[in-house]
Amino acid sequence: MKIAVIGCTHAGTAAVKNIAAQYPQAQVTVYERNDNISFLSCGIALHVGGVVKDAAGLFYSNPEELAQLGVVTRMRHDVLAIDVEAKTLKARNLETGELVEDNFDKLVMTTGSWPIIPQMEGIELGNIQLCKNYGHAREIIARANDAQHITVIGAGYIGIELVEAFRDQGKEVTLIDNMDSVMAKYLDREFTDLAGKELQERGVQLALGRTVKGFEGADGKVNKVLTTNGSFDTEMVVLCIGFRPGTDLLKDQVDMLPGGAILVDDYMRTSNPDVMAAGDSCAVRYNPTGKAAYIPLATNAVRMGTLVGMNLLTPTVRYQGTQGTSAIKLFDWNIASTGMTEAAALAAGMNVKTITIHENNRPEFMPTYEDVLVKLVFEDDGRIVGAQIMSRADMTQAANTLSVCIHNRMTVQELAFVDFFFQPHYNKPWNLLNTAGLAAMALLREQQAQPAQAVKVEVA
Numbered sequence: 246m247k248i249a250v251i252g253c254t255h256a257g258t259a260a261v262k263n264i265a266a267q268y269p270q271a272q273v274t275v276y277e278r279n280d281n282i283s284f285l286s287c288g289i290a291l292h293v294g295g296v297v298k299d300a301a302g303l304f305y306s307n308p309e310e311l312a313q314l315g316v317v318t319r320m321r322h323d324v325l326a327i328d329v330e331a332k333t334l335k336a337r338n339l340e341t342g343e344l345v346e347d348n349f350d351k352l353v354m355t356t357g358s359w360p361i362i363p364q365m366e367g368i369e370l371g372n373i374q375l376c377k378n379y380g381h382a383r384e385i386i387a388r389a390n391d392a393q394h395i396t397v398i399g400a401g402y403i404g405i406e407l408v409e410a411f412r413d414q415g416k417e418v419t420l421i422d423n424m425d426s427v428m429a430k431y432l433d434r435e436f437t438d439l440a441g442k443e444l445q446e447r448g449v450q451l452a453l454g455r456t457v458k459g460f461e462g463a464d465g466k467v468n469k470v471l472t473t474n475g476s477f478d479t480e481m482v483v484l485c486i487g488f489r490p491g492t493d494l495l496k497d498q499v500d501m502l503p504g505g506a507i508l509v510d511d512y513m514r515t516s517n518p519d520v521m522a523a524g525d526s527c528a529v530r531y532n533p534t535g536k537a538a539y540i541p542l543a544t545n546a547v548r549m550g551t552l553v554g555m556n557l558l559t560p561t562v563r564y565q566g567t568q569g570t571s572a573i574k575l576f577d578w579n580i581a582s583t584g585m586t587e588a589a590a591l592a593a594g595m596n597v598k599t600i601t602i603h604e605n606n607r608p609e610f611m612p613t614y615e616d617v618l619v620k621l622v623f624e625d626d627g628r629i630v631g632a633q634i635m636s637r638a639d640m641t642q643a644a645n646t647l648s649v650c651i652h653n654r655m656t657v658q659e660l661a662f663v664d665f666f667f668q669p670h671y672n673k674p675w676n677l678l679n680t681a682g683l684a685a686m687a688l689l690r691e692q693q694a695q696p697a698q699a700v701k702v703e704v705a
Contacts, residue, residue, distance in 0.1 A: 246271045248557075249334060249349035251324050251494070253282040255543045256524025256550035257355035258306050263554020264353075265314035273316045274347065276336050278323040281379055282306055287543060289382045290403070293389065294410030300382060319345070327352070327494045329517050351519055353553055354495060354507065358488035358525035358541050367460030370467040372481045376403055377488075385483060392480035393417055396470050398457055399485030400427040402573050405440075407483055408449055409576060418449050419477050421470065425454040430589075431571060431582045435601050435620060436635050440575055447576060452477060488541050490526045502528050506539040511563040512556040513549055521557065523549035530566035532652055533584045533630040534593065540569045570648040572641045581644030584631035584651045587622050597622050597630065598692065600684045604677050606638045608669050619643075619681045627656030627689060643678060657685035 246268065250261055253275050264273055275282075283306040291297040308318040321339040328334070329352065336345045360375045362368065372388055375381050385407075389395060395411050397404045400422035411418045420427070426437035427444065445451060455474040460467045460482065470477045490506045500508045500516040506528040513521045524546035531538040545567050555562045572581035590597040599622050605614040615638035622631035632647040634640055650660055661682030667674045675683070 246351065247349045248273045248351045248353060249347060250275045250353040250355060251327075251334075252354070252356040252491070252524075252526070253277045253311075253318070254284060254286075254355070254357050254524070255546035256357070256526075256553075257353070258283045259547045259550030260353050260355055260521075260523055260553040261311055261316055262306075262314065263551050264557060265311070265316055267554055268557065269315065274349075275311065275316060275318045276322045276324050276334075277318065277320050278339065279378060279380070280321055282308065282311075282318070282320075284379045285543070286377055286382075289376055289385070290406035290410045292382055293386055293407060294413050300379065303379070303382075324494060327498070329495065329498045329520050332519065351521065351557060354492070354515075354520065354522040354526055355524050355546075355550060355553075356491040356494070356526045357546075359491050360484060361486045361489055362484065363457065363486065365457070365459045367462060367467065367471075370460055370462040370465065372466045373460065374481065374483045376407065376483055376485055388481055389414070389416070394419070394479050395481045395483065396421060396477060396479040397483050397485060398422070398470070399487065400424065400453070401430060401485060401487070402428065402571065404483075404485035405444075405573060405575060407485065408444065409447075412447055412449060419452055419470075419479065420444065420449055421452045421455065421457060421472060421477070423454070423456045427451070427453070428573070428580075431573075431586070432580070432633055432635075433586045433588055433599075433620060435618065436580065436633055439618070439635065440578065440580065443576055443578060450477075488525065490539065490541075492526050495520070502537060502539060504539060506537075508537055509549075509564075512560040513553045513564065514556070514560070521553050523553050530564065532566040532568055533590075534595075538569075540567060542567070542569065542571065544570070565652065568648045568651045570644055572644060577637050578635060579637070579639045579641050580633075580635045581641040582631070582633040583644045583648040584629070585622055586631055586633070587620075590622055590630060595624065595630070597624055598685075598688060599623070600681065600688050602681055602684050604680055605673075606636060606640060606677065607671060608673055611669055614638075617677055619677060621647075621657060621660075621681050621685050623657050623685055625689075625693070627658050627685070628654055629657060629660065640677070646678060657682045657689070661686050 285303045288303040322336045324336045326335045394417040396419045398421045455472040458471045461469040492505045507522040525541035528537040568583045570583040601620045607614045617636040620633045623629045665676035
């Protein structure tokens with residue numbers, strides 16, 4: 246059995262290792278256009294900021310390890326075309342220019358995603374950087390050494406992490422986004438307002454609610470960002486606008502979402518039974534809605550890649566979907582979210598209610614304690630569909646607990662009385678999540694006949 250794997254970052258590495266372990270007699274060939282595999286791009290900001298001194302630590306596998314498993318890894322090979330019906334592919338060796346033709350019995354598409362690059366005036370200027378792979382990380386670090394004023398475009402997690410890293414280096418930083426708040430995809434205004442205030446207090450210039458129109462430069466390098474509301478002088482720009490799935494090779498050959506994300510079933514099979522896919526190239530089942538959605542996260546990728554190996558020949562282990570659970574550290578704040586924000590739920594036409602509580606993380610008789618902000622998003626029957634948490638204490642693991650609640654379609658009534666331990670060093674007799682559930686129950690009792698609206702409940 247010949248298996249061709251296209252792309253080898255998170256999903257690809259997980260798939261290859263599991264295929265090699267379960268089918269040692271199979272002939273597995275990996276095609277990867279980069280000169281490395283398994284790079285943890287989430288660590289770029291940590292490397293830029295000097296937290297991770299050695300970038301080698303951001304890799305968790307290499308071609309030599311795969312070779313020991315019997316895998317042929319063709320690095321610096323760019324796949325040019327795939328014919329899924331004929332089961333053939335063509336690739337170019339980027340080092341020699343040689344064209345390679347190959348065939349397969351099973352194809353595994355783990356081509357990941359690529360940063361969105363806006364087509365606008367001045368985009369070709371020097372010092373306009375992408376942020377995705379190891380090469381980008383090296384470029385950002387090298388160019389940032391000579392730049393005092395850096396502009397980050399895109400206020401999602403990657404953009405925010407880079408902003409913090411640059412500020413820690415003493416750089417002047419401007420953050421531009423077309424939304425009117427930071428991290429709007431993950432958090433509602435109660436949280437984004439606090440995050441935005443923290444950024445401003447740390448010296449970050451926020452330029453929100455405006456769209457970049459183009460760039461100007463001198464001597465081939467960018468020196469100005471033009472937006473729909475003003476321009477900003479700069480010496481370097483990092484684009485963190487978002488990602489698109491890298492699926493052009495299979496266009497019109499397997500079913501996809503309109504944006505190009507490959508549709509897979511619960512066993513990672515595409516609409517062609519001999520083509521499997523995983524990771525950022527795919528749509529995933531989003532459990533809060535039960536629908537396919539594009540949620541490029543490393544956590545989704547490694548789970549899906551592992552399932553490719555388990556289900557390669559026989560559907561064996563089902564994919565359980567995702568809540569899109571994620572977290573970020575912003576200076577002294579610890580922030581996490583899972584499922585839908587209130588804004589996303591209402592935009593999707595869902596009839597939801599919310600509660601937002603403030604509670605201390607442990608009893609007030611303890612020497613120290615911290616305020617915790619928690620928000621639950623839930624339907625009229627109490628089913629939890631989203632949650633957010635933020636504190637200077639690290640309470641982010643609560644988001645994992647709430648993710649399990651969403652996955653299991655639990656209600657706020659169940660959350661209110663689920664069993665959690667009590668120990669004064671860590672929490673209160675009524676756990677923070679119990680308290681949130683109780684507050685949501687009270688709201689439901691009061692507003693059973695009222696339309697969806699957001700209500701804040703302050704808990705002393």
